[in-house]
Amino acid sequence: YIDYYDADGNCHPSLSHFPFIVLKADNSNKIRKVREEAIRHKIAFTDFTHTMTEGGSIAQQAWTKETPESELEYLGICLFGDTETLKSFTGKFSLYR
Structure with a gap:
């Protein structure tokens, strides 16, 4: 990570x-x-589900822990990995505008 500085x-x-x-x-x-x-590809990621939208982190963790994975509504995911590997399973998605 790097820091950016503005003109001020x-x-x-x-x-x-x-x-x-x-x-x-x-x-x-x-x-x-x-x-x-x-x-499956051992790609580092972080995801964001509906159980992470209300209350503080303690409440969100408890709500997530009480919810079976099959009932989680995924709102987003961030992947960290090799571009070509990522493209192999994200290539069908369009850019978010």
């Missing part, structure tokens, strides 16, 4: 040196399938 000297910290490509999925199940592929 304000720091905009911890931005990735590498670009983030944001893709759009039609529904939660498509994100679930991408998550499964990430696990």
